[in-house]
Amino acid sequence: MTAAPSTPPQHRHPGSRRGVWTIVAIFVLGFAVLGGLYLSPKSHAPSAPGGITNGLPNPPIAGVLLDCRPYGASPQSITSAIRRLAESPDLLVLVDIESSLVPPVIEAFGMERSYHAELFQRSQASLASREKIGVCILSKHGLFEGTPMRIDRRSVGVETVMVVENRAMRVRCIALDDAPLPPSPAAHPKAWVGGATPVVLTAGRIGGKWIVDLNDGSTEGLTFLKRQDAPVGVAFSLGAEPAARDAAPTATRATAAPVIPNPGSAPVSAEPTSRPGPAPHRAE
Numbered sequence: 001m002t003a004a005p006s007t008p009p010q011h012r013h014p015g016s017r018r019g020v021w022t023i024v025a026i027f028v029l030g031f032a033v034l035g036g037l038y039l040s041p042k043s044h045a046p047s048a049p050g051g052i053t054n055g056l057p058n059p060p061i062a063g064v065l066l067d068c069r070p071y072g073a074s075p076q077s078i079t080s081a082i083r084r085l086a087e088s089p090d091l092l093v094l095v096d097i098e099s100s101l102v103p104p105v106i107e108a109f110g111m112e113r114s115y116h117a118e119l120f121q122r123s124q125a126s127l128a129s130r131e132k133i134g135v136c137i138l139s140k141h142g143l144f145e146g147t148p149m150r151i152d153r154r155s156v157g158v159e160t161v162m163v164v165e166n167r168a169m170r171v172r173c174i175a176l177d178d179a180p181l182p183p184s185p186a187a188h189p190k191a192w193v194g195g196a197t198p199v200v201l202t203a204g205r206i207g208g209k210w211i212v213d214l215n216d217g218s219t220e221g222l223t224f225l226k227r228q229d230a231p232v233g234v235a236f237s238l239g240a241e242p243a244a245r246d247a248a249p250t251a252t253r254a255t256a257a258p259v260i261p262n263p264g265s266a267p268v269s270a271e272p273t274s275r276p277g278p279a280p281h282r283a284e
Helices: 014-039 075-085 099-108 249-253
Strands: 061-067 091-095 120-123 133-139 142-151 154-164 167-176 200-206 209-214 222-228 233-238
Touching (some): 061 200, 061 209, 075 099, 075 222
Parallel strands (some): 061 091
Antiparallel strands (some): 091 133, 142 154, 222 233
16 A cells, blocks of 8 residues: 655745735724824804994995906916006905915915915816816905805805904805806894894906996995906905005005996996995996
């Protein structure tokens, strides 16, 4: 009888064990990163402070509305265009700007302290197109409660509460081509106190027209200073008192955009005046 051949001993390669531990380590690391993402604090827009009243800035501030698309991906071109309208603006309403261009603009005008990520949103200006364009609000003054503006869950702009000293107002930047202007938002308990009428500035492109509008038609406290048509840009003064003309010689000579009054109101001149005009100022 012949003996059965003996089975050779099995030798485990040390490399296979290292491979198992490597895979285990990858899974552990992945779960740790995922857990960290869930546990890390989320970015939220800051809430408006207490002790403020609803009203226009006093003294007035300088604002600029700008169509950024013609300037492409050049932040220097955008900042130069803004300075041609206002050398040192307090408020910027920017339409069709890419998110990568926002930080250089913030730095150029010293608006770092008030910026938070919710102040940049993307608007679907038309349902016929899936293109979403960037809209942004920036300021040297406090900006709170930044949030997207929506119509039936569709983002059409961005809005925020701006606080100058102890006065608060809502600022809206809209890009909307195929629907009417949304009504002014209701009073926000955190922003409006003292029972005063909410102040809402709306600026942007609506129905193919460029507008700067205060409280859906009221012009008290809104004065146009300068305009350029191509590309679109508008400089304006916003406040409880008329802007001082001797502080900005270029604004003294400038004329504002033609006025588009609300339906049923009489046309008025858009020339900067020593007191707020009686009819709505809108920049087409």
